[in-house]
Amino acid sequence: MATSKVKYSEEELVVALKRNERTAFEFLYDHYSGALFNIICKTLRDEERAADVLQESFLKIWKNIASYNPEKGRLFTWILNIARNGAIDAARVEGRKPIMDDIDDRVALNERDTSEELNTVSSDMKSIVNMLRPERKILIDMAYFQGYTHEEISEELKIPLGTVKSRIRTALQELKQYFAV
Amino acid sequence: MNIQAYIESGILEEYVLGTVSPQEKQEVECMSHIYPEIKEELMRTESALEQYALKHQTPPPAFLKETLFAQMNFDEVTEEPESTEAISAEPTLVQSDDNIKKLPVDSDFRAEVQPGQAREVNTDATIADSGATVIYPSWAKFAVAASILFAALFGWSALQMSGVKKQNEQYAAEMAVLKSDMDVVKKDAEYKDALASLYRNPHHKVVRMAGLEKSPQSIVAAIWDTKTNDVLLDVQNLPATPAGKQYQLWTIVDGKPVDMGVLDQEFSHKVLKMKQANPGAVAFAITLEKTGGSPSPTMEDMFVMGKV
Structure with missing residues (x-):
């Protein structure tokens, strides 16, 4: 992935995006397209469709950047929502529920993600990637990446709703500790 | 309000995950607006999830970026009248000069920063605005001044017009009232005349x-x-x-x-x-x-x- 040499703080980036600066959008793409594509693929699984959705989402981001309000949340949360909704809509258009693997499959996938990362990240990062226990990671991925409600997760995984909620909470606490600024 | 209890209720996590109802969403937004602690906690959660997401990347097809940016239009930058802001962004642009594609306006902006070179680089500016010690292209200034003047005139005349129109309407209404009053009086007179002659007729x-x-x-x-x-x-x-x-x-x-x-x-x-x-x-x-x-x-x- 090519990265431009321009560095932006989130604030600067938002200002530049709202000013419709090409460099800012290139930065946004270089910085976030991998994460967004990963999320879209999790819902659609078909890479070609996923690429279309990523493109549509990015155009939507570009067109609607004026409506993004930093007061309400971080930029990434906003663009992730656009991409995630795009993926869910696309899955619905194709007349099927967003892909849901059984847990084993899911865990295997997560391990694949992890091993991919291991090549590129420092050993310090390994612990971060590994820190979430698989059964919690699934919940985060389903809720955050794929937009499942807690009720849907509970139904899909046959885990009591209370357990879903508490696991997600614990997982988020752990994430916050790991990524504490 | 026990803020800590609110934070620990788990609502913020659900908010960030996007699983709250529209009502709860509004509530959280309201709370985070009022209590900085809640906003900070929200940002911390969002930030943690963001970094988590960034740890999980799948590179999209390489061709996608080019196809995508070909569909985007960045012309609006040239039309931005806020030259001052553009200048403040200049250092980043200059620094990254070699690595990024230059924007079409780049040279104009630089001309503005260095007035010494302005005449050579930006002929437009010198021709249009002879003699003035100027940095911005004069057409821009004129355009801005003209549009402000036009807007002001337009607003003023619209105001005047609406006043005139209102007065006209008022007159018309008054006239209508007068006319109908007259009609009544006239009819009444005719009626009384008719009656009088009827009563007087011996037959x-x-x-x-x-x-x-x-x-x-x-x-x-x-x-x-x-x-x-x-x-x-x-x-x-x-x-x-x-x-x-x-x-x-x-x-x-x-x-x-x-x-x-x-x-x-x-x-x-x-x-x-x-x-x-x-x-x-x-x-x-x-x-x-x-x-x-x-x-x-x-x-x-x-x-x-x-x-x-």
Whole structure:
């Protein structure tokens, strides 16, 4: 992935995006397209469709950047929502529920993600990637990446709703500790 | 409000995950607006998830970026009138000069920063704005000034126009009132003239119909021209007709009612021409009938009656 040499703080980036600066959008793409594509693929699984959705989402981001309000949340949360909704809509258009693997499959996938990362990240990062226990990671991925409600997760995984909620909470606490600024 | 309890309730996590109801969403947004601690916690959660997401990347196809950016249009940058902001962004642009694609406006901006070179680089500016110690292209200034002036003029004239229009409307309304007043006066005069001449005519027999139990206040006069047998009515007082009803005039001839026609719905302040009367009529009466009249009178709905 090519990265431009321009560095932006989130604030600067938002200002530049709202000013419709090409460099800012290139930065946004270089910085976030991998994460967004990963999320879209999790819902659609078909890479070609996923690429279309990523493109549509990015155009939507570009067109609607004026409506993004930093007061309400971080930029990434906003663009992730656009991409995630795009993926869910696309899955619905194709007349099927967003892909849901059984847990084993899911865990295997997560391990694949992890091993991919291991090549590129420092050993310090390994612990971060590994820190979430698989059964919690699934919940985060389903809720955050794929937009499942807690009720849907509970139904899909046959885990009591209370357990879903508490696991997600614990997982988020752990994430916050790991990524504490 | 126990902020800590609110934070620990788990609502913020659900908010960030996007699984809250629209109502809860609004609530969280409101709370984070009021309590900085809540906002900070929200940002921390969002930030943690963001970094988590960034740890999981799948590179999209390489061609995608080019296809995507080909569909985007960044022209608006050149149209931005906020030159000052553009200049403040300059250092980043200069620093990254070699690595990024130059924006078409780049050279213009640089010209603005270095006035010494401005004349050489940006000929547009010098031609259009001779002599002035200027940095910005003069057309831009003129355009801005012109548009402000235009906007101001437009606003002012719109204001004036709306005032004039309002006044016009007011005059028109007043005129309409005056006119209708005049019409009333004129009609009234005509009506009174007509009545006066009717009453003065020696051939005219005036039959006064007085109100019955049903409507004691009612009073109508029938003016019967004994020469021609024409009958005119002067309604001095009758209640307004209910919907679907109409007054009907009758004469009594040989002990039987004879239809004399229905009264116009607008029966006040004018002389109504009715059917010709039978010379043997001994009485006049008015009943309330269905619109258009009835073949025989409804006796319970007789309002006025007068003997000849």
